[in-house]
Amino acid sequence: MSELRDIVIIGSGPAGLTAAIYAARAELKPLVFEGPQPGGQLTITTEVENFPGFAHPIEGPELMDAMREQAIRVGTEVRMDWIGKVDLSQRPFAIETTTGEVVHAKTLVIATGASAKWLGLESETILRSTPSGAVSACATCDGFFHKGKDVIVVGGGDTAMEEAMYLTRICNSVTVIHRRDTLRASKIMADRALKNPKIKFIWDSGIEEILGVEEKKARGVRVKNLKTGEISEIAAGAVFIAIGHQPNTSLFTGQLPMDETGYLVTDGVKTPIEGCFAAGDVYDTVYRQAVTAAGMGCMAAIEAIRFIEAEESH
Template identity: 50%
Template sequence: MSNITGEEKRNLVIIGSGPAGLTSGIYAARADLHPLLYEGLISGGQLINATLIENYPGFPDGIQGMELMEKIKKQAIKFGADLRFSSIEKVDFLQYPFLLWDDNDIAISALSVIIATGSSPRLLGLPSEKEYLGYGVSTCATCDGYFYKGKVVAVVGGGDTAAIEAIYLANLASKVYIIHRRDQLRACTCNQKKIFNTPNIEVIWDSVVEEIKGETKGFTKNVNAIVLKNVKTNELKTINVDGVFIAIGHHPNTELFEGQLELTNDKYIKTIPGSTKTSVEGIFACGDVRDPIYKQAVIAAGSGAMAAIDAQKFLENFNF
């Protein structure tokens, strides 16, 4: 480690405190790598915005997203992960040891880095959408579809994500509206066929969501309608729904790494299949930031474990 420069010298820096980052923290700490883990603005990651998680193994009665992340965080701290509630603002992976700067202007030099910065669902930008997120507004049918068994839902979007979400929901909900701002879907022909052949899916064309309506009951709230605007006629209409699924895509949180690592066309971090290795030796990526397909907590956690094991192997070449 003699040639490391910078304010602080670390074997391993983990960026992100969602299921991927914290799981890599547990594994790396148990392997005595003394990881420094930057939590970023969302301590606990996306799941802190989720209500009941019913598909994470080990919790047969489900667990609140916030509680699950508190438990995983506690486990990482217990084994010695050094958590820091701040963000990484700049990285230089073109020199070695790698250099990272945080938002307190602390420079860290690191022998190895695990990136677990996740992705963010694209939202419509309506105040009412923010108000009901987790209470009738969802960005994940696989996660929340179960709560709408026998109910009426709307899926917003017209691409493959929206089509797949709608087809999935049609098996659970009594009725699924697809709200699309154009007069034809962007989804592939095979998904379009499925949509048009599913009797309880109805597409509402040329329409955008103007507002999501709901009511507050004590400490909870729920959605009961959406107001749509026809983009051709400006006509407004209200339809009653119990849930709204926003399916207009995700964007991976990779702005920081542009020009430093190879990214896919959709800006996800490229990893070597079967590993978490990126285009730069010693930098690993796990969770949603490298996963345009599955986007599930258990998969993010699994790939976090992989990243720590890959980093451990890489760090075996050093004596510390």
């Protein structure tokens, strides 16, 4: 057999690296595959103010570098490879990289996360990387930086309504821009948002451009009415894109149960396959925070450690 590991972790965000830290301290010599976005979604976040232990804001990439260094220091091996195929049909599980290398694992932690869906505008891409969080996919992460401003939320589902409701506590006003004339959100979420005096709606409209690239901070959006073709501009200090997330679970299609969006369906951190665990945004549709992902990584590692110990005691 090719290389055999006690535990392999796919993904290197807060969930994957926390799992690695716990597994390494239990002397399981974890192997982490970093994947296409080393460090996960925090690497595209500017200032992080809500991760415990940091009295002053820390840059997202800096926080993930520190987690990675910690994981390596306690005994984790990190590889930059991408995974092309995973076979969960028998144990040890077979994990094959895109270069054809195969590693077998007694236990597996899936921490591949989820990716925010974006509009695909060039101005959006540029402003996403500004320190001011001018364009963001996380109101909980970046809303605080826009206290007292007029802001925009793009989307019409539950995520968009949650973001809009949250932002009303911090911002002066919230304008929701939606491509349809009715919300896709659940009735209870839609009713709450529609009744909130700080939220206004622009229907049947899509964003053509986010304004403020030259200043490196958002100053508004150019909007097109999809029925009339009319173009207008709306002033705003930040734009929150809330058109959903796509879990990175295609590797496990047909092997693990998923909901209609592709999130893994689990029992806590346990998947239906013994020895295979999940952590973070790959199944979490509720909290989606770095600190909760880290907590789930800890839980997944502890479950994997207990699983191996139980096997070895037989």
